[in-house]
Amino acid sequence: xxxxxxxxxxxxxxxxxxxxxxxxxxxxxxxxxxxxxxxxxxxxxxxxxxxxxxxxxxxxxxxxxxxxxxxxxxxxxxxxxxxxxxxxxxxxxxxxxxxxxxxxxxxxxxxxxxxxxxxxxxxxxxxxxxxxxxxxxxxxxxxxxxxxxxxxxxxxxxxxxxxxxxxxxxxxxxxxxxxxxxxxxxxxxxxxxxxxxxxxxxxxxxxxxxxxxxxxxxxxxxxxxxxxxxxxxxxxxxxxxxxxxxxxxxxxxxxxxxxxxxxxxxxxxxxxxxxxxxxxxxxxxxxxxxxxxxxxxxxxxxxxxxxxxxxxxxxxxxxxxxxxxxxxxxxxxxxxxxxxxxxxxxxxxxxxxxxxxxxxxxxxxxxxxxxxxxxxxxxxxxxxxxxxxxxxxxxxxxxxxxxxxxxxxxxxxxxxxxxxxxxxxxxxxxxxxxxxxxxxxxxxxxxxxxxxxxxxxxxxxxx
Ligand code: IFM
Numbered sequence: 105x106x107x108x109x110x111x112x113x114x115x116x117x118x119x120x121x122x123x124x125x126x127x128x129x130x131x132x133x134x135x136x137x138x139x140x141x142x143x144x145x146x147x148x149x150x151x152x153x154x155x156x157x158x159x160x161x162x163x164x165x166x167x168x169x170x171x172x173x174x175x176x177x178x179x180x181x182x183x184x185x186x187x188x189x190x191x192x193x194x195x196x197x198x199x200x201x202x203x204x205x206x207x208x209x210x211x212x213x214x215x216x217x218x219x220x221x222x223x224x225x226x227x228x229x230x231x232x233x234x235x236x237x238x239x240x241x242x243x244x245x246x247x248x249x250x251x252x253x254x255x256x257x258x259x260x261x262x263x264x265x266x267x268x269x270x271x272x273x274x275x276x277x278x279x280x281x282x283x284x285x286x287x288x289x290x291x292x293x294x295x296x297x298x299x300x301x302x303x304x305x306x307x308x309x310x311x312x313x314x315x316x317x318x319x320x321x322x323x324x325x326x327x328x329x330x331x332x333x334x335x336x337x338x339x340x341x342x343x344x345x346x347x348x349x350x351x352x353x354x355x356x357x358x359x360x361x362x363x364x365x366x367x368x369x370x371x372x373x374x375x376x377x378x379x380x381x382x383x384x385x386x387x388x389x390x391x392x393x394x395x396x397x398x399x400x401x402x403x404x405x406x407x408x409x410x411x412x413x414x415x416x417x418x419x420x421x422x423x424x425x426x427x428x429x430x431x432x433x434x435x436x437x438x439x440x441x442x443x444x445x446x447x448x449x450x451x452x453x454x455x456x457x458x459x460x461x462x463x464x465x466x467x468x469x470x471x472x473x474x475x476x477x478x479x480x481x482x483x484x485x486x487x488x489x490x491x492x493x494x495x496x497x498x499x500x501x502x503x504x505x506x507x508x509x510x511x512x513x514x515x516x517x518x519x520x521x522x523x524x525x526x527x528x529x530x531x532x533x534x535x536x537x538x539x540x541x542x543x544x545x546x547x548x549x550x551x552x553x554x555x556x557x558x559x560x561x562x563x564x565x566x567x
Contacts, residue, residue: 120502120562125228125513126554127189128182128535129469131235131279133165134522136195138172142210145201147237148247152295163528169520170543175218177545181536182519183225185551186558190227191468191515192218193235193279194268196242196260203239204256212267219271228273230468230515232333233261233318235279236294236525243296248284248307248314251390254398257314258321265325274329276407276468277318281311281363282335290424293526301424302388305380309389312366312399319401332367333407333468336360336452340415342430347418354378355416355427368460370400379425405512407468408456410449410497412442436489439473439531440524446496453504453511464510470497471517473524473531480546485537490550498557498565516554520545 133139133149140146153164171178182190196203198211215231222229234257238247242256261277278284287294290304315332322330337359341352357375365373372391377384385391419428431437436444449470456465474489494516505511521534529540535551538544556564 119560119566120505122561124511124561125189125466126558127187127191127228127230127513127515128185128519129191129230129515129517130171130519130522131193131232131237132195132198133168133193133235133237134518134524135169135171135520137166137168137170139166139195141172142198142214143201143208144195144211145197145203145208146240147195147197148240148243148295149237151240151243152297155297158297159526160528160530163523163530165523167540168523169538171520172214174543175214176221178519179218179221179225179227181545181547182222182227185535185547185555187227188558189230189273189513189515190222190519191230191232191276193232193237194264195237196234197237197239199263199267200239200260201241203242203245204259207263212263215264215268216271219268223271229268229271230274230276230466230513231264231268231272232276232279233257233264234277234314236284236288238296247296248289248310249303251310251313253310254313254317258317261318262321262325265322265327269325269327274331274405274466275322275327276331276333277315278311279333279468280335280409281308281315281332282359284311286359301380304424305384305388306390308362309391309395312363313395315367316399316401319403320398323401329404331403331405331407331466332363333409334360334364335409335411335469336364336456337411338413338448338451338455339427340413342415342417345418348416351418351425351427352416355414355425358425364406364456364460366396366399368400368403368406368463370396372396403463405464405466406456406460407466408452409469409517410452410467411440411470411472411517412438413445413448413451415443439475440527442472444472444493444496446493446500448500449497450500450504450507453501453509454507457504457509462510464512466513466515467501467511468513468515469517470514471533473527473533476532476537476548479539480537483546485546485548487548487550490535490548491553494550494554494557495565498562502562502565
């Protein structure tokens with residue numbers, strides 16, 4: 105029988121600190137639609153979606169949730185939920201259609217209007233500068249494989265800081281850089297669809313350089329609340345066998361520490377050599393003197409995206425880290441085949457707190473694609489599994505806080521059902537159900553539950 109694991113004791117959970125921010129997250133390419141409106145330049149996702157077979161069902165992000173035109177209604181829905189923060193991303197190509205140079209004020213205006221609407225609604229805007237939608241014009245110049253991308257990104261960030269800095273409460277440079285390098289450059293399942301381990305390594309180093317350079321640019325502009333968002337998946341060894349233990353460490357280095365360690369500690373994990381090649385540094389990434397100092401620009405906060413853990417065993421045929429996943433029956437798995445494991449969020453937050461010197465943390469994404477009813481019934485969408493998922497993960501956050509982690513915010517992924525990258529629209533993560541034909545939004549039971557959590561600052565979780 106499938107069930108949600110109940111490793112956390114509700115009686116030990118507490119209400120959240122005063123001022124804790126309750127949010128929901130989205131990203132530009134996943135919800136906005138209108139990709140070329142008002143002078144925007146195409147992104148790599150606009151292009152990738154046109155590659156036959158790249159996206160399930162031939163879906164494209166062209167319309168998505170039509171948020172570009174409906175953002176005011178969506179902000180009203182956020183207010184109705186009681187959100188106190190909203191995490192969104194800025195589409196680089198709306199702001200700089202060619203990726204560099206000419207600024208497109210009409211594109212920036214969209215984000216100015218969004219930020220104003222959020223502030224009017226009493227919702228703190230959290231902006232992410234890069235959530236995977238590189239301008240196609242920059243991909244033509246090598247994209248993340250071109251070391252110049254660090255400067256391009258910092259220039260773009262500066263335009264955003266200047267235009268929106270008065271209203272945006274917190275900035276993240278890059279969302280999930282590991283997914284960009286691994287999914288986009290090694291596995292080829294995400295834009296730009298390249299398949300080379302060496303390129304993945306090079307892209308990874310340039311993502312970090314771009315991050316550090318954009319942080320420095322923010323400091324030069326007097327911007328505060330600058331951070332990075334990483335996705336963390338605890339790697340648990342399937343056994344105590346030395347090869348499984350080594351595999352768990354290697355997988356952890358590749359996915360969890362490859363970006364966070366250089367950004368916060370100024371070093372690459374040594375296990376990366378086992379993943380990329382014994383001679384990894386000189387050949388793949390061209391790490392130059394001074395790069396790690398740039399990358400280790402001091403941060404104000406670290407964002408953690410948490411969805412699942414992985415129980416791993418040594419399987420040499422699994423690329424690139426030899427980490428085979430061991431299925432954990434009878435635990436519940438989501439529609440994206442991720443084990444539901446709430447305690448991993450507690451573990452991750454406490455780990456990040458200890459490893460990275462007590463840095464303030466935000467849960468910048470957490471959620472699940474589950475088999476919701478396909479359409480509302482009597483105006484309702486009941487998603488009891490998502491209610492349980494939220495409840496158990498929020499209890500895990502409360503427990504991490506009790507264990508000392510300085511967690512300041514939680515953002516549910518996602519506000520809306522949306523374009524789930526190569527899965528197209530088939531996987532639904534939203535608190536609000538979206539009918540993609542009518543664009544009607546319907547709050548799911550999970551939205552009502554989350555509104556109660558927010559209204560009580562977490563106290564309902566103790567019941
Ligand atoms: O939809 C994505 C998001 O863009 C990045 N983090 C994981 C989510 C669910 O797959």
